[in-house]
Amino acid sequence: MSLMQEFTKGIIKENPLFRLVLGTCPALAVTTSVENGLGMGAAFTGVLLASNIAISLMRSIIPASVRIPAYVVIIASFVTMTDQLMHAFTPSLYKALGIFIPLIVVNCIILGRAEAFASRNSVLPSIMDALGMGLGFTIALGLVSAFREVLGAGSFLGIQILPESIPAILMILPPGGFITLGCLLALLNKLQKKYAW
Amino acid sequence: MLIAVISLAVMGGLFGIILGIAGKKFAVEVDPRVEELLNFMPGANCGACGMAGCGAFAEAIVAGEVNPRLCAPGGASLYEKIAAIMGTDVSSYEERKVAQLLCQGGFEQSKMLYEYKGVHDCHLALANFKGPKACNYGCVRMGNCSRVCPFGAIQMGSDGLPVINFYLCTGCNKCVVECPQQILQLVGVSRQVHVRCLNTDKGKDARPICTTACIKCKLCEKNCPEDAVHVVPFGNGTVALVDYEKCTNCGICAAKCPTKAIQKNAAISEEVLREIGIPKDEEPGCQSCGVCKPL
Amino acid sequence: MTTQNDLLLVTSSPHIHSPDNVPNAMRDVLLALLPALLCGLYFFGLPALGVIVSCVVSAYVSELLCLKAMGKEVRITEQSAAVTGLLLSFCLPPALPIWMAALGSAFAIVIVKHLFGGLGQNVFNPALIGRAFLLASFPVAMTHWSKPLDGVTTATPLGILKEATGQPLPHLSELFIGTVAGSIGETSAIAILIGGCYLLYRGHIDWRTPVSFLGTVFLLTAVVGTIKGGGIQYPLFHLLSGGLLMGAFFMATDWVTTPVTKLGRILFGCGCGSLVVLIRLKGGYPEGVAYSILLMNVVTPLIDRYTKQRVFGGGQSNG
Amino acid sequence: MSKATFKGGIHVTGHKELTSQATTTVAAVPDKLYIPLSQHIGAACAPLVHVGDRVKKGQCIGDVKNFVSSPIHATVSGSVAAIEVMEHPGGSFVPCIVIENDRLEEWHESIKAHPDPAQLSPDEIRAIVLEAGIVGMGGATFPSHVKYSPVEGKSADTVILNGVECEPYLTSDHRLMLEKSDRIVAGLGYIMKCVGCRRGVIAIEDNKMDAVAVLQEAARSNPAISVVVMKEKYPQGSEKQLIYACTGREVPVGGLPIAVGVIVNNVGTAAAVADAVEFGIPLIERYVTVSGDAVQKPTNYLARVGTLFSELIAQSGGTVGEVERVISGGPMMGKTVFSPDVPIVKGSSGIVVLTKPTGQSRTEYPCVRCAKCVDVCPAFLEPTSIVKLAKRNKWDEAETANVMSCIECGSCVYVCPAQIPLVQYIRRAKQAVLAGKAKAAAVK
Amino acid sequence: MGDIIKLGLFLMMVAAVAGLGVGYVNIKAAPLIEKQILEEKIRSFKEVYPEGDKVENETAKYLTAPDKILKEVNIAYKNGTPAGVLYLAETKGYAGPVTILAGFDQASGKITAVKVLNQTETPGLGAKAKDPAFQNRYKGKDSAVALEVSKTPPTKENQIQAITASTITSKAVTKGVNAAREHFVATFGATKQVKTGTVQ
Amino acid sequence: MQEYLIIIVSAVLINNIVLSQFLGICPFLGVSKKLSSSLGMGGAVSFVLVLSGAITWVVRHYILVPFDIGYMQTVAFILIIASLVQFVEMVMRKFTPPLYKALGIYLPLITTNCAVLGVAIINVQKDFSFGKAMTHSLAHSAGFTLALVLMSGIRERMEDADIPESMQGTPIALVIAALMSISFLGFSGLI
Numbered sequence A: 001m002s003l004m005q006e007f008t009k010g011i012i013k014e015n016p017l018f019r020l021v022l023g024t025c026p027a028l029a030v031t032t033s034v035e036n037g038l039g040m041g042a043a044f045t046g047v048l049l050a051s052n053i054a055i056s057l058m059r060s061i062i063p064a065s066v067r068i069p070a071y072v073v074i075i076a077s078f079v080t081m082t083d084q085l086m087h088a089f090t091p092s093l094y095k096a097l098g099i100f101i102p103l104i105v106v107n108c109i110i111l112g113r114a115e116a117f118a119s120r121n122s123v124l125p126s127i128m129d130a131l132g133m134g135l136g137f138t139i140a141l142g143l144v145s146a147f148r149e150v151l152g153a154g155s156f157l158g159i160q161i162l163p164e165s166i167p168a169i170l171m172i173l174p175p176g177g178f179i180t181l182g183c184l185l186a187l188l189n190k191l192q193k194k195y196a197w
Numbered sequence B: 001m002l003i004a005v006i007s008l009a010v011m012g013g014l015f016g017i018i019l020g021i022a023g024k025k026f027a028v029e030v031d032p033r034v035e036e037l038l039n040f041m042p043g044a045n046c047g048a049c050g051m052a053g054c055g056a057f058a059e060a061i062v063a064g065e066v067n068p069r070l071c072a073p074g075g076a077s078l079y080e081k082i083a084a085i086m087g088t089d090v091s092s093y094e095e096r097k098v099a100q101l102l103c104q105g106g107f108e109q110s111k112m113l114y115e116y117k118g119v120h121d122c123h124l125a126l127a128n129f130k131g132p133k134a135c136n137y138g139c140v141r142m143g144n145c146s147r148v149c150p151f152g153a154i155q156m157g158s159d160g161l162p163v164i165n166f167y168l169c170t171g172c173n174k175c176v177v178e179c180p181q182q183i184l185q186l187v188g189v190s191r192q193v194h195v196r197c198l199n200t201d202k203g204k205d206a207r208p209i210c211t212t213a214c215i216k217c218k219l220c221e222k223n224c225p226e227d228a229v230h231v232v233p234f235g236n237g238t239v240a241l242v243d244y245e246k247c248t249n250c251g252i253c254a255a256k257c258p259t260k261a262i263q264k265n266a267a268i269s270e271e272v273l274r275e276i277g278i279p280k281d282e283e284p285g286c287q288s289c290g291v292c293k294p295l
Numbered sequence C: 001m002t003t004q005n006d007l008l009l010v011t012s013s014p015h016i017h018s019p020d021n022v023p024n025a026m027r028d029v030l031l032a033l034l035p036a037l038l039c040g041l042y043f044f045g046l047p048a049l050g051v052i053v054s055c056v057v058s059a060y061v062s063e064l065l066c067l068k069a070m071g072k073e074v075r076i077t078e079q080s081a082a083v084t085g086l087l088l089s090f091c092l093p094p095a096l097p098i099w100m101a102a103l104g105s106a107f108a109i110v111i112v113k114h115l116f117g118g119l120g121q122n123v124f125n126p127a128l129i130g131r132a133f134l135l136a137s138f139p140v141a142m143t144h145w146s147k148p149l150d151g152v153t154t155a156t157p158l159g160i161l162k163e164a165t166g167q168p169l170p171h172l173s174e175l176f177i178g179t180v181a182g183s184i185g186e187t188s189a190i191a192i193l194i195g196g197c198y199l200l201y202r203g204h205i206d207w208r209t210p211v212s213f214l215g216t217v218f219l220l221t222a223v224v225g226t227i228k229g230g231g232i233q234y235p236l237f238h239l240l241s242g243g244l245l246m247g248a249f250f251m252a253t254d255w256v257t258t259p260v261t262k263l264g265r266i267l268f269g270c271g272c273g274s275l276v277v278l279i280r281l282k283g284g285y286p287e288g289v290a291y292s293i294l295l296m297n298v299v300t301p302l303i304d305r306y307t308k309q310r311v312f313g314g315g316q317s318n319g
Numbered sequence D: 001m002s003k004a005t006f007k008g009g010i011h012v013t014g015h016k017e018l019t020s021q022a023t024t025t026v027a028a029v030p031d032k033l034y035i036p037l038s039q040h041i042g043a044a045c046a047p048l049v050h051v052g053d054r055v056k057k058g059q060c061i062g063d064v065k066n067f068v069s070s071p072i073h074a075t076v077s078g079s080v081a082a083i084e085v086m087e088h089p090g091g092s093f094v095p096c097i098v099i100e101n102d103r104l105e106e107w108h109e110s111i112k113a114h115p116d117p118a119q120l121s122p123d124e125i126r127a128i129v130l131e132a133g134i135v136g137m138g139g140a141t142f143p144s145h146v147k148y149s150p151v152e153g154k155s156a157d158t159v160i161l162n163g164v165e166c167e168p169y170l171t172s173d174h175r176l177m178l179e180k181s182d183r184i185v186a187g188l189g190y191i192m193k194c195v196g197c198r199r200g201v202i203a204i205e206d207n208k209m210d211a212v213a214v215l216q217e218a219a220r221s222n223p224a225i226s227v228v229v230m231k232e233k234y235p236q237g238s239e240k241q242l243i244y245a246c247t248g249r250e251v252p253v254g255g256l257p258i259a260v261g262v263i264v265n266n267v268g269t270a271a272a273v274a275d276a277v278e279f280g281i282p283l284i285e286r287y288v289t290v291s292g293d294a295v296q297k298p299t300n301y302l303a304r305v306g307t308l309f310s311e312l313i314a315q316s317g318g319t320v321g322e323v324e325r326v327i328s329g330g331p332m333m334g335k336t337v338f339s340p341d342v343p344i345v346k347g348s349s350g351i352v353v354l355t356k357p358t359g360q361s362r363t364e365y366p367c368v369r370c371a372k373c374v375d376v377c378p379a380f381l382e383p384t385s386i387v388k389l390a391k392r393n394k395w396d397e398a399e400t401a402n403v404m405s406c407i408e409c410g411s412c413v414y415v416c417p418a419q420i421p422l423v424q425y426i427r428r429a430k431q432a433v434l435a436g437k438a439k440a441a442a443v444k
Numbered sequence E: 001m002g003d004i005i006k007l008g009l010f011l012m013m014v015a016a017v018a019g020l021g022v023g024y025v026n027i028k029a030a031p032l033i034e035k036q037i038l039e040e041k042i043r044s045f046k047e048v049y050p051e052g053d054k055v056e057n058e059t060a061k062y063l064t065a066p067d068k069i070l071k072e073v074n075i076a077y078k079n080g081t082p083a084g085v086l087y088l089a090e091t092k093g094y095a096g097p098v099t100i101l102a103g104f105d106q107a108s109g110k111i112t113a114v115k116v117l118n119q120t121e122t123p124g125l126g127a128k129a130k131d132p133a134f135q136n137r138y139k140g141k142d143s144a145v146a147l148e149v150s151k152t153p154p155t156k157e158n159q160i161q162a163i164t165a166s167t168i169t170s171k172a173v174t175k176g177v178n179a180a181r182e183h184f185v186a187t188f189g190a191t192k193q194v195k196t197g198t199v200q
Numbered sequence F: 001m002q003e004y005l006i007i008i009v010s011a012v013l014i015n016n017i018v019l020s021q022f023l024g025i026c027p028f029l030g031v032s033k034k035l036s037s038s039l040g041m042g043g044a045v046s047f048v049l050v051l052s053g054a055i056t057w058v059v060r061h062y063i064l065v066p067f068d069i070g071y072m073q074t075v076a077f078i079l080i081i082a083s084l085v086q087f088v089e090m091v092m093r094k095f096t097p098p099l100y101k102a103l104g105i106y107l108p109l110i111t112t113n114c115a116v117l118g119v120a121i122i123n124v125q126k127d128f129s130f131g132k133a134m135t136h137s138l139a140h141s142a143g144f145t146l147a148l149v150l151m152s153g154i155r156e157r158m159e160d161a162d163i164p165e166s167m168q169g170t171p172i173a174l175v176i177a178a179l180m181s182i183s184f185l186g187f188s189g190l191i
C-alpha cells in the first residue's frame, strides 16, 4: 500500500467511526455542536499522531506481555499533555469537551491503531495512518454534529439558522445522538451497496 | 515533577513485574502453528468445514486430520498458505466440490397432481402425496436448499427449480443434507456431465409424468466410449449413473439422451472460482480493533 | 406458480379459519376509539380535529412510503397505521401545531415501526414513542394545555397536583365525563371505558393487562392516599386523570409490544402501574403513563423469556 | 352437574345440523373396492391373496406378524382384480387389494358368533380384537389390541369412550351413539374386562344431549359405566385433553394415557369390539359423514371399507358449486386429498367437500404477537415463538420450547388473525427434531 | 527471573518517560492554566460587579460554617472601601449542579447582576439560563425581598419569569440568588434599612 | 443512607452510564447480541470496574493528592486499569478455564471501555468518600449490565424481524439504544 493509500483509507474505506464503529462514545457525547465535534476531532488527531509515532518508533523494543500497559501509558501521557495544552490555550473548547478529553485515552481507535498498525509499521506509514484516521474521525464527528446541531438547535457553528420553535431538541439529547449515528451508518451501508467502494 | 516521575515509574515497575510474574506463572500452552493458521483463516466461523468454527479447523489441520480444502471460503490463496505452514503440497489436497442438482422437472416439464397452498417447505409439501408434482423423485421446488445455503449460492429459478451458482458454492454440503429428495450432490468442479434425473420408475411410467425424465433407454450406456455411464439398480428400480472416475467429459451420452436427462455443463474454471469475501462473523464484542488477537 | 385449474387444492390442516384477521382487529380498535374521538372533538373542537387528521394522514403517508421504499407489498388495508396515528393524536395536547403532530406521527411510523421490520416486529409502542419524541423535542408546545369547550390556557389535573399551584382540583365526576384539560383523547374516562369494554368483548385484548395495571396504580396510590389522609378520593383521582385509562386499555394492550404469556401480561401491567406511580409522585413529570409503558416495552423480551408457561403434562407448577 | 372441560381450546362453528338429525343410510356397495394394506399405525400388512383369488366377506386378506399392526379383511365377497399402489386418504401412496364385488355377500366361514361372550377371558378378548383387525376409529387408527395389552408396572383404572366428536361437520359418532347405544355400552364392558378396570366413562359434549340421554338409558344396567357431559369446545376429543377434562389427570409430556391409568377409545371402536366379540365380525364397515358446503345432500353412511370417496359423494347427490377441496376427516384435523378417488379406510370418519371460500381471500400477515395462539393452545405451548424458531431452522431451541408436545389440533391456526399456518411450521420442526434424534441414535 | 525484571524495568522506564513528558508540559502549562482561570474569574467578577477595582476572596471571614449553597464570598473594593459583595453559589438544576455568581451593591442593596458560570442543563432548555436575556431578569432586584419564579410574565416586582419549559433550572438559579441575598442582607444589610417583603 | 440511595438510583436509572452518559458504547453495541454474552460482559465489566474503582481511589488519595500530582491522574488510572485487566485475564485463564472461556474474550475490550475510566474519573470529580465511590462504581456497573441485558433481550427478539438490509447490525442497535434512551427520559427528575 502506498503512503497515500494509508492516508485515504481512514477517510472512507476504513473510517474509524462509520466503518469500524469504534470511538462511538465521544462521537455521541460531544457532537451536540459542530464546534465541539471538530474540536474533539482535532484533539483526537493530535493524540493519535503522537502515539502512532511513538509506538511505531518503539515497536521493536516493547515486550509482548506488557505491550498493552505500555501503549496505554504512552497514549495517556499524550492525552494528558493535550488536555493541559487545551486548558491553557483554548479554555472554552476545553470546557465544552469536559470529561471526554481524558477519555480519549480509552477511545478504542487509538489503542486499536497502535495495536493493529503502528506496532507493525514504520514511522512514515504510521504518520499517514494517524492523519488519515484522524481526518476520517474528524469528518465523521463533523457530519454527526452538523446533523444534530442543525436539527436539534437550529444553528450551525453557533449561528442560528432556524427559528426558535422549529428544532427538535431531542436531537441534541442522547437519543438524538444514537439516532443520527444509526441513520448515518445505515445510509452509508446503502451507499456502499450501491457504489461498492 | 521529580515526584511525578518517581511515583509513576514505581507504579510502572511494580505492574511490569507483577505482569511478568503472572505471565510466567500462569502461562498456557498452545501450538504456535494453530495461532499462525488462525491469522490466515477467513474467521467466518461458517462451518463449511464441518467443524465448530475456524479454531477447531485450524487445530484439526495441525493435527493432520482434515483436508484443508474443506475450508471453502479460504480459497486457493489460503490453501497455499496452509501448505506453506504445514510444509505440504497444495496439489495433494482433494479437488474442490460443488453442489449439482439432479432434476430438471421445472414447470414446463413436470405434470402436477394438485395445487398446493401452505408453507413453502420441501419437507412439508412432500408429506402430501409426495409433493404436488406427479413425479415422486424430483425436486419439490419449495426452495429449502436455497434457504439453507449460507453463501447465497442457490436461487430459485423461473422454472421453479433451484439454480446453483458454482462460483459462490463452497461445497459446504448444507443443501445436500437439507434436500429431502436427496437430489443434490457434491461433485468435483471439473465434472461436466451429469445425469439430471433420479427417478427409479420404468420408462413407461416416467414418460407421461415428466418430459425430461430418464426413461431407462440405455442409449447413454450403449454410446459411452469410456464405459462410464450405466443404468444401475437403485431404490425400487434403476437409474442411470455416471462413473466420474472414468468420465472424460466427452458429452456423447448427453447428446444421445432422448429426453435430455443427461446434460453437459460448461466447464467451471478453477481460476474464476472467486475467493468469497465473507464478512467476518462478529465475535461477541469484536470491534476488530486487534487488541485481543495476540493476547 | 402455474396452476392447472382442474386440480384440487391441497392444504394443510386446519382447513377452516375463524373470521378474525388483522384488518378486522384493527378496525375494531378504531371503532373502540370512536367514543373517545367524539368526546375529544366535542371538547376541544377544531384544533383537535387538525391534530387528529394530521397524525392519521401523516401515519398513512409514512406507512405507504416506507412500504414502497422497502420494496414490500403495499398493503395498508390493515389500518394499523391509522391506529398508531389516532392513538398518538389522542395523547397530544389539542393546541399542538399540526406540523409537530405530523412529524411525531411520521417518526413513530418510520423509525419505530418500519426500521424494525414493520407490522408486528417493532419493540416499542410507536404511538408512545411518538409522544415521548414530541415531548422531548418541543416541551413548550407539548405542555400547553387548554380548557375543554372554551380553549383557555390552563393546567391539567395532574399538573395542578404536581405543582401545587393552589388551583382547585377538578371533581371526580368532571374527570369521569372529561370536562378537564388534557390530551385530546384522554380526558373522558367514560368514553375510554366504553371502548375498552368493546375490545374486551371482541376478545382483542386480555383483561389481565388493564386490570393489573389499574389495580397496581389503585393499590399504591391508595396506600399513599391513606398516609397522606386523602381517602378513597386520592386513588380514584389518580385512576381517572391523565392518560392512565387510555394507556391501560389501548396501549399497554398493544399486541406487538407487550408480552405474549398470561403471567407476562400481569407482570407487565404491574410494572407499568408501579412506574406510573413512581413517576407521578417522585419523578420530574406530572404524568408517566407513556414512559411507564415504554419502559416495560424495553423489558418485554425478558419477561417473555422468563414467564414461559409450563407445558401441558409437564409438572404441576401452575401455568 | 357442572360440565367438564379442559384449559385452552376454541369454539368452532359446528355445521353439524347438516347431518345430525337424519338416520344413517346404508351406503350402496360398489362394484370394485380398494382395500389399502395399511390402515393403521404400525407395520403395513403383506397381502395374503393373489390376483385372481376368490375372497369372501370377512376373510383376512392381509396380515403381518408384528406387534404393532392389524390385519386387513375383505369387505365383500368377490375376486381379487389387482394389487396396486394407490393414493391413500392419509396422504401417501399405499398398495391396495382391489376386489371385484360379486354381490353375493358371502361371509367367510371363520365368522361365527360366540356362544357365551361373557365367559371370555381378557386374553381371549384381546385375541379377538386383534383378529378382527380393530384399530382406533377416532382417527389415529392405533391397533386396539396393543392399547389393551398390559404395560409393565402400569394398570388402567378407567376406560374413557370418546364420544366428543368436536370436529365441525362430522356427526358419524353422534349417529352411531344414537343408533347403536347398546353396542357401545356392550363394547365398553368388554374393553373394561379386557384391561381389567372397574370404571367406564362415556364422554359426550353438550351439543349432543340426545345422545347423552340415549346412552344414559343404555348404561343404566351397568353401574360401573357413567356418561359425562362436557362443555362444547375444540379439541376436547384429543385424548390428553379429554382425560384431563374427565379425571383431572395430566398425561405427562411424552407419556401415554396409561401413565395416568386411563385408556381412551372412540365410541365406534367400542361398537366394533362388541361386534367382534359377540358375532365374530371383523372391522369391515364404519359410519362415515359426507358433508360440507359443496355436497348436494349431506348424509351419514354406513359404508364398507374400500368404497371410494367419489361413490359416496355421488350417492349424496354429487357436488354443487366449484369444489376446491376434498377433506378426509374433519376440517380441523383432516387431510385434503388430491382426488376423490381414494378409498374409505378404517379411520375415515368423514368426507368434507368444500367450495372456494367467497369474499376476502386469506392473506398471511406477519405475526402481530396477539398471543391468541398462546391463549388457545391446549398443550400450553407458545406457537408463535416455536414458529419463529422453525423459520430459522433452530430445531434444538424448538425442542426446548416443547414443540414435541404439540397435538397438531390446529386451534392456533384457527384463531391466528395473521393467518399464519403455524401447525405446518410446527410439523416441520417436529420432523426435524425426530430426524435429528434418529441421526443421533444412528451415531450411537 | 531476569525476564521479569526486564519487564518491570521496561514498564518503569516507559512510565518514567511518560511522567517526565507530562511533568514537563505541566510545568510549562500550569501557570498558563492558573492565569487563565484567574482571568476568567476576574472577567466574571467584572461582569457581575463592574464598578469594583479590586476583589478579595473573604470566604473564610464571612462563611464560618460550610454552607450547602454558598461556596465563596468575595468582597469588591472601590477605592479601598468595600462596595459590593460577590457570591459564588451552587444549586441542583435539572441535570446537575448549576453554579452562579451573584453580585450585590452595598450602597443600594440591589442585585447588580447574576451570571451562570457552570451548568449541564439541556441545551435549548435549561441551558438558556446562560443567555443574557435570562440573567438580566435579576438585574436591579432589591435584595431585601425573596425572589420567586413565575411561569407567566411577572406581575410583581419580586418575580422572575422562568425560562419556558425549564422551571426547574430557573428555580435552581433563583434559589442560589436567594441564598446569597439572605446572606447579604444578614451580613451587610445593617447599613441599609431592611425592607419587609412577602417572604415565603 | 439517603445519599447512597440517590447515588444508586441516579447511576442506574437516571444517568445510566450507557444510555445517557455515553460511556461504554462500543461493548454495548458489540456484545449485546446474545443474552448470555451480555451477562458475561456485564459481569466482567462490573468486576473490573469495581476493582479498579477501589484501586484508583486508593492511589488518588494516597499518592496523587499527597504528592500534589493530580495532573498525572489519567496516566496513573489507565496504567492501573490496563494492568489489572491483563492480570485478571491471566489468572482466569490459568485457574478457571470455564470462566475464562465465558468472559475471557471480553476482558481485553474492557481496557478500552470508556466506562471503566469514566467512572473512576467521575468518582474523582464528585469527590466521593471510599464508601460512596464503591457504591457509585457498583451502581454504574449495575446500570451498564442492565442496559446490556435489556438490549440483548431486544436484539434477540429482533433476530426474527425483517429489518431493512442497510439497517441491520449496528444501525438498528443504535436506533434501539435511542428508543431505550427516550424511554429512560421518563426517569429524569426522579430525585
Ligand SMILES: Cc1cc2nc3c(=O)[nH]c(=O)nc-3n(C[C@H](O)[C@H](O)[C@H](O)COP(=O)(O)O)c2cc1C
Pocket: C090, C091, C092, C143, C155, C156, C157, C158, C159, C160, C182, C183, C185, C186, C241, C242, C243, C244, C246, C247, C248, C251, C285, C286, C287, C288, C289, C290, C291, C292
Ligand atoms: C396513553 C397516554 C399516555 C400518556 N403518557 C404520558 C407520559 O408518560 N408523560 C406525560 O408527561 N404525559 C403523558 N400523557 C399525556 C398526559 O396524560 C397529559 O395529557 C399530559 O402529561 C399533560 O398533563 P400534565 O401536565 O398533568 O402532565 C399521556 C397520555 C396518554 C393518552
Ligand SMILES: Cc1cc2nc3c(=O)[nH]c(=O)nc-3n(C[C@H](O)[C@H](O)[C@H](O)COP(=O)(O)O)c2cc1C
Pocket: D135, D136, D137, D138, D139, D140, D141, D142, D162, D163, D164, D165, D166, D167, D235, D236, D237, D238, D239, D240, D264, D265, D266, D267, D269, D333, D407, D408, D409
Ligand atoms: C385434536 C384432536 C382431536 C381429536 N378429536 C377426536 C374426536 O373428536 N373423537 C375421537 O374419537 N377422537 C378424537 N381424537 C383422537 C383421540 O385423541 C384418541 O386418539 C381417540 O379418541 C382414541 O380412540 P381410538 O383409539 O378408539 O381412536 C382427536 C385427537 C386430536 C389430536
Ligand SMILES: Cc1cc2nc3c(=O)[nH]c(=O)nc-3n(C[C@H](O)[C@H](O)[C@H](O)COP(=O)(O)O)c2cc1C
Pocket: A173, C135, C136, C139, C143, C284, E094, E095, E121, E122, E123, E125, E126, E127, E151, E162, E163, E164, E165, E166, E167, E168, E169, E170, F185
Ligand atoms: C429531554 C428533556 C430535557 C429537559 N431539560 C430541562 C432543563 O434543562 N431544565 C429544566 O428546567 N427542565 C427540563 N426539562 C423538564 C421539562 O421541560 C420541564 O421542566 C417540566 O415539564 C416542567 O416545566 P414547566 O413547568 O416550565 O413547563 C426537560 C425535559 C425533557 C424531556
Ligand SMILES: Cc1cc2nc3c(=O)[nH]c(=O)nc-3n(C[C@H](O)[C@H](O)[C@H](O)CO)c2cc1C
Pocket: C025, C026, C029, C080, C081, C083, C084, C085, C087, C113, C118, C119, C120, C121, C122, C125, C126, C127, C128, C199, C204, C205, C250, C251, C252, C253, C254, C255, C256, C257
Ligand atoms: C389492541 C390493540 C392495541 C394497539 N395499541 C397500539 C398502540 O398503543 N400504539 C400503536 O402505535 N399501535 C397500536 N396498535 C396497532 C398496532 O398493533 C401497531 O401499529 C403495531 O405496533 C405496529 O407494528 C394496537 C393494536 C391493537 C389491536
Ligand code: SF4
Pocket: B101, B122, B138, B139, B140, B141, B142, B143, B144, B145, B146, B162, B178, B179, B180, B181, B182, B183, B184
Ligand atoms: S431442497 Fe431439494 S427438493 Fe427442495 S427445492 Fe431444493 S433441490 Fe428441490
Ligand code: SF4
Pocket: B098, B099, B148, B149, B150, B151, B152, B153, B154, B164, B168, B169, B170, B171, B172, B173, B174, B175, B176
Ligand atoms: S449449501 Fe449447497 S450450494 Fe450452498 S454452498 Fe453449500 S453446497 Fe454449495
Ligand code: SF4
Pocket: D373, D376, D377, D378, D379, D380, D381, D383, D405, D406, D407, D408, D409, D410, D411, D412, D413, D422, D423, D426
Ligand atoms: S401449538 Fe399445537 S397443540 Fe397448540 S394449538 Fe397449535 S396445533 Fe394445537
Ligand code: SF4
Pocket: D366, D367, D368, D369, D370, D371, D372, D373, D374, D383, D384, D412, D415, D416, D417, D418, D419, D420, D422
Ligand atoms: S395468533 Fe398468529 S398473530 Fe397472534 S401471536 Fe400467534 S402467530 Fe402471532
Ligand code: FES
Pocket: A022, A023, A024, A025, A026, A106, A107, A108, F022, F023, F024, F025, F026, F027, F112, F113, F114, F115
Ligand atoms: S469509545 Fe467508549 S467504549 Fe469505545
